[in-house]
Amino acid sequence: MLRLAVLVSGGGTNLQAIMDAIRSGKISGAEIITVISNNEGAYALKRAQEYGCEALLISPKDYPSREDFNESLLQALKERKIDLVVLAGYLVVVPPCVIREFENRIINIHPSLIPSFCGTGCYGLHVHEMALARGVKISGATVHFVDEGTDTGPIIMQKAVAVRQGDSPKTLQRRIMEEAEWIILPETISLIAQGKVHVEGRSVLIDED
Numbered sequence: 001m002l003r004l005a006v007l008v009s010g011g012g013t014n015l016q017a018i019m020d021a022i023r024s025g026k027i028s029g030a031e032i033i034t035v036i037s038n039n040e041g042a043y044a045l046k047r048a049q050e051y052g053c054e055a056l057l058i059s060p061k062d063y064p065s066r067e068d069f070n071e072s073l074l075q076a077l078k079e080r081k082i083d084l085v086v087l088a089g090y091l092v093v094v095p096p097c098v099i100r101e102f103e104n105r106i107i108n109i110h111p112s113l114i115p116s117f118c119g120t121g122c123y124g125l126h127v128h129e130m131a132l133a134r135g136v137k138i139s140g141a142t143v144h145f146v147d148e149g150t151d152t153g154p155i156i157m158q159k160a161v162a163v164r165q166g167d168s169p170k171t172l173q174r175r176i177m178e179e180a181e182w183i184i185l186p187e188t189i190s191l192i193a194q195g196k197v198h199v200e201g202r203s204v205l206i207d208e209d
């Protein structure tokens with residue numbers, strides 16, 4: 001069983017998609033050991049409680065220094081023998097010590113087709129505002145491994161979504177979640193659980209059936 005930690009800051013619809021996929025058997029061979037948030041008020045923590053897994057608050061503001069927070073997050077992951085860390089709307093910079101310890105074992109979902117509309121400052125609704133301002137006809141979502149850069153790690157899976165005339169950042173965000181994010185994040189976890197995902201340099205190779 002692949003032991004997952006899902007890190008969240010907000011509503012947790014992607015977390016919900018993972019939980020649903022485990023429950024329905026779309027993901028087999030993986031279990032959520034813990035859901036960790038930096039935000040006490042995150043609805044995602046409630047989802048974790050309802051699901052019946054651990055819901056853990058580890059917030060930088062509860063520690064005297066950033067180093068102490070970093071160490072606490074790392075220890076929490078190591079103590080629970082986590083195999084894969086899933087960033088599902090996690091708005092905290094992942095500490096370098098965690099990235100080193102979990103090389104190619106941290107994945108993130110980003111709401112655009114990387115390398116478009118990504119990097120520092122590109123999160124949440126901003127991503128969709130930028131896509132609409134640029135006038136793209138297609139956007140989408142990307143699941144990638146996390147390295148020490150911002151949205152620079154090897155790309156595992158992408159799914160395109162049409163931009164419609166009259167879209168607002170919110171309508172585009174919702175369509176990208178429904179048509180891409182909630183599909184490719186569970187699919188990626190399932191593939192990793194099956195041992196089918198291999199990193200070669202900046203590329204990811206996926207075993208075909």
Ligand code: GRF
Nearest residue numbers: 011012013014089109110111
């Ligand atoms: C999603 O759009 C995801 O792509 C981004 O943050 C958002 C999280 O939404 N990284 P939710 O908390 O899963 O509903």
